[in-house]
Amino acid sequence: MAQKTQKGKIMAHTVQPSQHATSRRSFLRTGLAVGGAGAIGAALVVNGVPAFAEESSGGLTPGDAAILRFLSAAEILETDFWQQYNELGGIQDSEVPGGSGSAAYTAALKVLDGDMDQYIHDNTEDEFTHFTFINAYLVSKGADPVNLDTFRTLPSSKATGAQDIGRLTNLMQLTVDTSYWTKYRSRTKNPDFGDTFPPAVPGLLKGQFPAIPRDDTDLSPADHIQAIANTAGFHFAFIEQGGTSLYPSLAQRVTHPEVLRILLSIGPTETMHFQTWQDKAGNAPALTDPTNGLVFPDLNAPPFGGEDFQTNLIMPEPTVFLSRKFPPVSIIRPTETKGAAMGALKALTDDGLFIGQSPEFFAVLHDLAKQADAARHGG
Ligand SMILES: [Fe+2]
């Protein structure tokens, strides 16, 4: 609904590429020429996506607009996959409409926590509000918002309960990096120092696994649908720890205090999500998926266990920050600002979320990240 309104607003500014300008790059050149002739207002949009060479930043600095646009895109992508989770495993209601639920998947998720459906619903609603707010703020400043509707081309799950609509993201071939688990438990390492961390579930890095049932045949046997729910549980935390780092990383480069306030107000909600999901992932039962051999180990027993893995450690351990000369401190990690947007895009790509997307999709996301990473405080 909000997105529709936003889309209407964007479509009003839409300029169709000329028949001769087939490639994106040639369109950008054409766009530049047209814009330079003053024939078009500040906003120039290709298929609903801002053409960055011509972007309007309105009353915002170009850097602030670029950072907000990248965050809007990231939030649209988050919304897209959270919606898929909610349709099958959350609560479908007037706040988060769409889908009718999968009883077997919902029950498997509830093994992690009896309130999983409520938490999925609430996280989904939060993501909707994040991109809707950021886009509305961009528009209020005369800047171009972001709309990725043209890329809603990926298939939905065929499982009963999912809507049959085009998606931006793919939850059926994930390679989930669970190193966030040990990253937040280390007392001596920090990714900002180049440190790396072992995954909690090594198997999730060694293949492509569904985090939602692909169709109703995925609803059994019991350990298979539980493995799918476990994958989702670890994926929820992976996604939200990414947002937990992305906002503070980009906040260091915004210029206007109000834009800083936006980042400082949305970012910690990602942290609230992460904290919740990390706790729930710790309840994922140890098992082996009989269909593909994916192992969820007992994280409280050797060779796991100890402070790096024990499942009731859900708060960050203090670690090195800024310089090893300082005492360890409990912090979000990483918060390095250089290349933060591109790093986030790479993490989502490596996760498998965009498998099946078009080269144009990657080009647009790459441009958005590049513009955001070029932003400088006061610049
Ligand atoms: Fe978000």
Ligand SMILES: [Fe+2]
């Ligand atoms: Fe989020």
